[in-house]
Amino acid sequence: MKPLLSLLTVALFSTHLSAANLDIGEEINEVCAGCHGEYAEGGKEGEYPRLAGLSADYIERELRLFKSKERLNHPMVPYTKERELPEEDLLDVSAYIATIELYSKLPPIDEENFNAYERLLLSKKLLNVRRIDGDYEAGKELYNKECSSCHGRDGTGKLKKKAPLLAGQYSNYLLKQIRAYRTGKRTHDNEETSESIxxxxxxxxxxxxxxxxxILDDD
Ligand code: HEC
Ligand code: HEC
Incomplete structure (x- = not known):
């Protein structure tokens, strides 16, 4: 029974993967890169959020919310019109972005096999958000109590809860989203949770x- 089941899982998984065309996704990402960066690393201190590290599922959902304008995102309006971003393209670009991996620190230099070009490429995929001031202990306590069940103890998000990464995302961007939740401009998970949270x-x-x-993305 077991091998059959895992075979089935592999089959299902690969159909899902092959359903999206990563080459086309990469091409579409060139448009996104104008704001979010070539490696989906975001920029301008969070005016443009990082997308790398988000699940395909989450990216798809937010893009659909932009398309329907349930989540207002003025700069992206021209890019999320049905003609610009039909469902198939939306799936391809989300799948492609979800394959990009960023690092929060560079590995130690290997003196013997040092390759300057590889090192340069790696450094472009480096993203460690700037530490901001605050009471880290109090923040940790609150986070673990109120947020970690969905966003994960390490802040990398939980697929099952449909909750995105928060650690490694720009502080300015997160603050803007929290403000949007507080004022009801954006819905957090479900309305009841956002009100109470x-x-x-x-x-x-x-x-x-x-x-x-x-500081959660530092180690
Ligand atoms: C003109 C600039 C611009 C372009 C081009 C652009 N975006 Fe964005 N995008 C933004 C801004 C600004 C935000 C943040 C909106 C906010 O603050 O709520 C954003 C937010 C997002 C988010 C939400 C991230 C999150 O954590 O919820 C996703 C997903 C996204 N963009 C995907 C894309 C994709 C895919 C493309 C290419 C098809 C793209 N964007 C092109 C400016 C842009
Ligand atoms: C019950 C599950 C749940 C809990 C608990 C929860 N979240 Fe979320 N959060 C989500 C989901 C799902 C989303 C994604 C989409 C949405 O609904 O806005 C999200 C999105 C966010 C975003 C927007 C991220 C982005 O990339 O745009 C922020 C910021 C956020 N949550 C902060 C928090 C904080 C801080 C706490 C604790 C005080 C918390 N959340 C607790 C489920 C949860």
Whole structure:
């Protein structure tokens, strides 16, 4: 029974993969790269969020929300019109972006096999968000109590909960999203959760949460 089951899982998994065309996805990403960067690393201190590290599933969902304007994203309006981003392209680009891996620190230099070009390429895929001030301990306590069940203890997100990574995402961007949740411009998970989770937090608690998240990607 077991081998058959795992065979079936492999078969299902590969159909899902082959359903998306990564080469086409890579081409479409050239448009996205204008703002989000070639390696989907984001930029301008979080004016453009990182996309690398997000699941294909999450990227797809947000793109659909942009298309329907349920989540307002003015800069992306021209890129998410049905003609510009039909469902097939949406799937391909999401699948492609989900394959990009960034590093929060560079591996130690291997003196014997040092390759300057490889090192340069690697350094382009380096992203470690800047530490921001706050009470890291208080932020950690709050995070582990209120957020980690969905976003993961290490902040890398949980597929099962459809919750994206928070650690390694730019603090400015996260703050903007929390503000959008607080004012009801964006819906967090479901309306009830966003009301109860974000509305009662003080600015200081939010700063502590963001401070803790800004160091969570350091190791
Ligand atoms: C003109 C600049 C621009 C271009 C081009 C662009 N984006 Fe964006 N994108 C943004 C901005 C700005 C945000 C943040 C919106 C916000 O603050 O809520 C964003 C947010 C996103 C998000 C949400 C991330 C998250 O963590 O929720 C996804 C997914 C995304 N973009 C995917 C894409 C893809 C895929 C493309 C190419 C088809 C693309 N973007 C092209 C500017 C751009
Ligand atoms: C019940 C599960 C759940 C809990 C608990 C939860 N989240 Fe989320 N969070 C989600 C989901 C799902 C999303 C993705 C889409 C959405 O609904 O906005 C999300 C999205 C976010 C985003 C936007 C990320 C992006 O890339 O745009 C931020 C910021 C965020 N959550 C912060 C928090 C913080 C801080 C806490 C704890 C105070 C928390 N969340 C607790 C489920 C959860």
């Amino acid at each position: 974000f509305k009662e937090y003080s600015e200081e608690q939010i700063q502590n949460l963001l401070a803790y998240l800004s």
